Amino acid sequence: MDHSILGEQGSMKKLLLVGNPNVGKSVLFSSLTGRYVTVSNYPGTTVEVSRGNARLLGRLWQVIDTPGVNNLLPHSEDERVTRDLLMEEGGHKVIQVADAKNLRRALLITLELAEMGLNQILVLNMEDEARDLGIQIDVHKLSEVLGIPVVTTVATRKKGLDRVIQSLEKMRVGSCTTSFAPEIEQAVADLEPLLPEAPISRRSLALMLLCGDETLSAWLNARVTERDVARIEQICRALQTKYEEPVAYVVNRQRLLKADQIVDQVMRKGIQEFPRRFQRIGDFSMHPIWGLPILLTVLFLIYLVVGRFGAGFLVDLIENEFFGQVLVPWTQKAAQLIPIAFLRDLLVGQYGLVTMALTYALAIVLPIVGTFFFAFGVLEDSGYMPRLAVLVNKAFKLVGLSGKAVLPLLLGLGCDTMATLTARILDTKRERILVTLLLALGVPCSAQLGVILGMLGGLSMGAVLIWAGVVMATMLLVGFLAARVLPGEEGAFVLEIPPMRVPQLRNVLVKTTARVEWYLKEAVPLFILATLILFILDRIGVLETLQSTFQPLVSSWLGLPQRTTEAFLIGFLRRDYGAAGLYSLSRQGELDPIQVLVSLVTITLFVPCVANLMMIFKERGWRTAVSIVLVVFPVAFGVGGLLNHVLRWTGWTP
Amino acid sequence: MRHRHRRGHGSSQGRSMEDEQRLEEYLETLWYLQEEGRQELSHIKDAVGEAEASHLLLALMENRWVRVDGDRFCFEPEGAQKASQIVRRHRLAERLLHDVLDMGPDQVEEDACRFEHILSADATESICTFLGHPQTCPHGRPIPPGPCCQRFVKEVTPLVRPLADLNPGQQGTITFITPKFRSRLHQLSSLGVIPGTSVRLRQRHPTFVIQVGESTIAMDADLARNIFVRSQG
Numbered sequence: 001m002d003h004s005i006l007g008e009q010g011s012m013k014k015l016l017l018v019g020n021p022n023v024g025k026s027v028l029f030s031s032l033t034g035r036y037v038t039v040s041n042y043p044g045t046t047v048e049v050s051r052g053n054a055r056l057l058g059r060l061w062q063v064i065d066t067p068g069v070n071n072l073l074p075h076s077e078d079e080r081v082t083r084d085l086l087m088e089e090g091g092h093k094v095i096q097v098a099d100a101k102n103l104r105r106a107l108l109i110t111l112e113l114a115e116m117g118l119n120q121i122l123v124l125n126m127e128d129e130a131r132d133l134g135i136q137i138d139v140h141k142l143s144e145v146l147g148i149p150v151v152t153t154v155a156t157r158k159k160g161l162d163r164v165i166q167s168l169e170k171m172r173v174g175s176c177t178t179s180f181a182p183e184i185e186q187a188v189a190d191l192e193p194l195l196p197e198a199p200i201s202r203r204s205l206a207l208m209l210l211c212g213d214e215t216l217s218a219w220l221n222a223r224v225t226e227r228d229v230a231r232i233e234q235i236c237r238a239l240q241t242k243y244e245e246p247v248a249y250v251v252n253r254q255r256l257l258k259a260d261q262i263v264d265q266v267m268r269k270g271i272q273e274f275p276r277r278f279q280r281i282g283d284f285s286m287h288p289i290w291g292l293p294i295l296l297t298v299l300f301l302i303y304l305v306v307g308r309f310g311a312g313f314l315v316d317l318i319e320n321e322f323f324g325q326v327l328v329p330w331t332q333k334a335a336q337l338i339p340i341a342f343l344r345d346l347l348v349g350q351y352g353l354v355t356m357a358l359t360y361a362l363a364i365v366l367p368i369v370g371t372f373f374f375a376f377g378v379l380e381d382s383g384y385m386p387r388l389a390v391l392v393n394k395a396f397k398l399v400g401l402s403g404k405a406v407l408p409l410l411l412g413l414g415c416d417t418m419a420t421l422t423a424r425i426l427d428t429k430r431e432r433i434l435v436t437l438l439l440a441l442g443v444p445c446s447a448q449l450g451v452i453l454g455m456l457g458g459l460s461m462g463a464v465l466i467w468a469g470v471v472m473a474t475m476l477l478v479g480f481l482a483a484r485v486l487p488g489e490e491g492a493f494v495l496e497i498p499p500m501r502v503p504q505l506r507n508v509l510v511k512t513t514a515r516v517e518w519y520l521k522e523a524v525p526l527f528i529l530a531t532l533i534l535f536i537l538d539r540i541g542v543l544e545t546l547q548s549t550f551q552p553l554v555s556s557w558l559g560l561p562q563r564t565t566e567a568f569l570i571g572f573l574r575r576d577y578g579a580a581g582l583y584s585l586s587r588q589g590e591l592d593p594i595q596v597l598v599s600l601v602t603i604t605l606f607v608p609c610v611a612n613l614m615m616i617f618k619e620r621g622w623r624t625a626v627s628i629v630l631v632v633f634p635v636a637f638g639v640g641g642l643l644n645h646v647l648r649w650t651g652w653t654p
Numbered sequence: 655m656r657h658r659h660r661r662g663h664g665s666s667q668g669r670s671m672e673d674e675q676r677l678e679e680y681l682e683t684l685w686y687l688q689e690e691g692r693q694e695l696s697h698i699k700d701a702v703g704e705a706e707a708s709h710l711l712l713a714l715m716e717n718r719w720v721r722v723d724g725d726r727f728c729f730e731p732e733g734a735q736k737a738s739q740i741v742r743r744h745r746l747a748e749r750l751l752h753d754v755l756d757m758g759p760d761q762v763e764e765d766a767c768r769f770e771h772i773l774s775a776d777a778t779e780s781i782c783t784f785l786g787h788p789q790t791c792p793h794g795r796p797i798p799p800g801p802c803c804q805r806f807v808k809e810v811t812p813l814v815r816p817l818a819d820l821n822p823g824q825q826g827t828i829t830f831i832t833p834k835f836r837s838r839l840h841q842l843s844s845l846g847v848i849p850g851t852s853v854r855l856r857q858r859h860p861t862f863v864i865q866v867g868e869s870t871i872a873m874d875a876d877l878a879r880n881i882f883v884r885s886q887g
Contacts, residue, residue, distance in 0.1 A: 070845055073840070075844060101868040102868040102869060104846055105845070105869065108844070108846070137874075211840075245836070245839060246836055246839055247839040248839070249839035252844060253849075257850075283856075287857070288860045294773060388865065390860065390861045391860060391861075393872075393874070395862055402874070403861060423695060491870075492835050492838060492874040492877040493873065493877075494838055494845070494871065494872070494873045495871070495872045496869060496871050496872075497871065497872050499870075518778045
């Protein structure tokens with residue numbers, strides 16, 4: 001995709017916005033660019049990169065809003081994407097956006113950009129907040145020390161925007177760099193002649209390699225002979241043996257010391273404490289006692305938006321009003337014109353592309369997932385999610401996870417497939433496998449959850465509680481056991497907590513749109529594929545054979561009527577469709593209350609849908625995918641059967 | 655530790671290094687026995703064997719470090735002073751190896767035996783201060799206080815202690831971060847958390863949250879126990 005942009009607009013200069021997370025890059029990006037902004041995932045990652053065009057100083061620029069970084073020595077996927085964008089091609093310019101209140105951390109990046117030899121300016125944003133805190137920065141002095149233009153802004157009020165644009169002309173490579181301990185400098189000097197030509201300086205490449213940056217190895221292997229790669233590795237190893245601590249840490253420390261020196265020269269700090277409104281809410285949301293009611297309120301609001309508005313109102317509107325009244329009848333009429341019965345069924349039959357695939361993709365799942373993306377975007381933008389991770393950290397320890405894992409698990413309530421992809425944000429492989437397993441096992445996606453709650457709501461509150469209790473207990477138990485079986489140490493977690501802010505509507509909408517687009521591109525083809533498979537299985541009679549094969553398990557162990565086999569089968573193709581199958585069975589009076597409960601517990605715990613399985617396969621490898629299925633299948637049927645026998649034995653009726 | 659100790663000061667009286675080390679070991683043995691309240695001479699024999707016991711007593715009595723009262727031994731003031739310093743060095747070394755370098759109790763013992771002979775008075779004081787004047791060794795036995803500890807009594811809290819021991823609202827300057835979580839060091843330093851940085855503990859439950867400048871950072875208790883700070887009240 002990048003290449004196509006290059007092909008069309010190769011002459012356009014690129015302007016990269018780089019900076020720490022939550023410093024106002026996106027706001028500045030919005031002010032600089034026009035209305036048409038594209039948000040896309042950086043190839044092969046879940047990291048979103050926004051691009052837009054801007055006419056500044058009489059020429060057209062492509063402005064790129066890079067993911068927030070704390071360091072250009074990549075540690076997270078975000079940092080890696082930004083570093084890669086900086087390395088992609090020469091000639092581009094960098095606007096570094098900094099939080100004026102947090103100059104020290106910004107300077108760490110400024111020093112790295114100077115080392116890379118990139119043209120840049122430094123924008124000290126949120127200048128008003130810094131002033132309120134009694135922080136005074138001598139901008140002229142700072143500009144002198146760094147050798148680059150420095151300007152102050154308040155991006156949310158577009159203050160200082162003209163200064164940013166004017167200073168584009170005066171962009172320069174920073175003259176202030178760090179000198180490191182003699183051993184490190186020697187190793188850099190040894191490495192430089194071995195390194196290939198790159199858009200960033202050899203010195204910065206050498207330092208990245210010395211810091212053990214493995215993300216560069218593919219890039220390097222493609223450009224350097226095998227012998228040189230071996231020599232580079234040898235130099236890096238030799239340097240590491242001289243330090244007790246990782247070289248990356250030693251280098252960071254020396255950079256920060258340099259940053260501290262600069263801060264001392266240019267900044268004066270008063271001792272004013274400035275009470276910030278939302279900080280109080282932020283603090284409460286991490287509080288061991290107050291955190292809980294806040295969490296419940298947030299969950300309730302999500303339920304209102306996704307459950308009531310999305311799954312209720314919008315689905316009704318689109319499925320019943322549009323699909324049910326208009327689209328499906330019309331297509332059926334149109335299909336009458338097709339003389340071949342086979343094609344007719346393919347379009348509008350029981351497993352038809354319009355009647356099933358499109359109805360499901362666009363009428364049921366899209367509104368639910370869309371509203372979920374919106375709610376999720378609001379949460380993301382507000383800074384609440386990391387606080388939630390803080391709140392649940394201890395509970396998650398029980399199942400071998402850190403609080404960070406709450407993010408993909410929560411996302412799983414939207415779509416397990418996408419959530420599996422975001423397990424990448426977790427630090428250890430062990431955690432990623434655990435989260436993938438729990439997602440596959442017990443987290444129902446929004447569509448499935450909607451159908452399940454609809455069915456259980458018809459029974460009783462007790463039934464809802466039993467369903468939720470059994471599913472959660474199973475997840476806890478399986479997680480607890482898996483954490484003991486899986487090798488690898490538990491990651492001690494470190495998470496930066498961004499300031500609590502009022503979400504920016506434009507930001508949320510742009511992101512939601514990008515994610516909905518993603519859903520349409522990725523998920524809809526899978527729906528069509530799944531429907532085709534089902535259609536074919538039905539045609540060649542395999543569907544029936546499968547049903548009779550699994551009959552003993554389903555009838556005697558689970559105590560369910562034979563027709564539920566079909567629901568489980570299609571539950572594999574689409575989790576929510578399986579639940580929907582059960583729904584229609586119970587509406588036809590074929591399931592008693594215990595059967596409803598047992599079948600729902602079983603289908604919730606049942607194997608993930610094909611799309612999710614493909615994602616597990618892609619992300620975690622086939623071994624893990626197969627192991628997960630081998631765990632999930634017996635657990636689902638085991639727990640379901642057990643529940644059936646316990647309920648029948650106690651004689652309890654839901 | 656590549657610490658080279660200058661020998662020759664004090665009252666070595668031309669003794670060889672081995673002799674001196676042996677005497678120190680003797681004093682240490684008796685100090686332990688005294689701590690356990692086993693001051694009868696028969697206990698010395700139980701501890702080091704019959705032949706070695708008479709050697710030990712004779713050598714220490716010759717230096718007027720120990721005297722014998724009936725069937726019990728007693729430290730002379732100089733001997734008691736010397737013995738307590740050796741034990742102090744030994745147990746401080748244990749603390750250092752255990753707390754800072756994260757070594758197991760068994761390894762600690764062996765290395766501490768070597769440290770006790772080579773640490774200078776200055777180094778001992780620095781270590782003691784650095785560790786926050788600990789009261790006991792990792793095995794729970796008392797560390798005899800030194801001059802630095804007496805000065806320190808006037809202050810209330812140890813100088814250096816784990817970040818996890820601060821109370822919410824308290825501030826401290828990071829003195830060191832143990833390399834136990836090597837993989838976290840890079841991330842911590844990227845967030846500006848390095849020795850010399852001032853931090854404030856914001857909350858302990860359900861997860862530790864610290865404030866570093868304008869950054870708020872949450873971390874596991876395990877990590878907070880491995881970041882040591884000099885408290886600023």
